[in-house]
Amino acid sequence: MKTSPPAPIEREAPAAEVAGSSSLTETVNKLRRRLVWTSIWGFLATNFLMFLRFFFPRALFEPSPVFRIGYPSDFSLGVDTRFQDQYRIWVVRTTDRLFVIYARCTHLGCTPLWSPSENKFKCPCHGSGYDMEGINFEGPAPRPMDRAKVELDAEGQIVVDVSRLYTSKEFNEPGAYIPL
Ligand code: FES
CATH class of the missing domain: 2.102.10.10 (Rieske [2Fe-2S] iron-sulphur domain)
Structure with a gap:
């Protein structure tokens, strides 16, 4: 008589473990979001400064001859x-x-x-x-x-x-x- 292999026992993750991993994911996402926004603001600020620089050309002020x-x-x-x-x-x-x-x-x-x-x-x-x-x-x-x-x-x-x-x-x- 053939016996079938025992079915794997599904074990539910303990509630504390699930809560811990979800809060870790949230922290990582928060960091990612912060990084993305910092990059965007940095990019915009750089472009804005370059735009302002346009109004101050590098003029060479030579003494009068x-x-x-x-x-x-x-x-x-x-x-x-x-x-x-x-x-x-x-x-x-x-x-x-x-x-x-x-x-x-x-x-x-x-x-x-x-x-x-x-x-x-x-x-x-x-x-x-x-x-x-x-x-x-x-x-x-x-x-x-x-x-x-x-x-x-x-x-x-x-x-x-x-x-x-x-x-x-x-x-x-x-x-x-x-x-x-
Ligand atoms: S520049 Fe050549 S001798 Fe003065």
């Missing part, structure tokens, strides 16, 4: 480098004129340095040399450095305009220097 540097009597004979960092110029006074050299090497545009001991401007990039009037005499620079427009205002102050530069062919034109 026209400025005053004082009176001719403020400058003694020779090269004055006090405005090099602020305006990229040197003020040169000779016996009969005052002019302003724009401090840009005519080779590839580096800023040369004034060397008082050698009485010359020396370009640190490729070695061009210029005399105290900005005339090239060594290295690869193809021509003298340019000069900025200068004039006296009603009070006698020197007004420099670096948006108007004079090349060596124009060094004797009015505006390229102030006669003393």
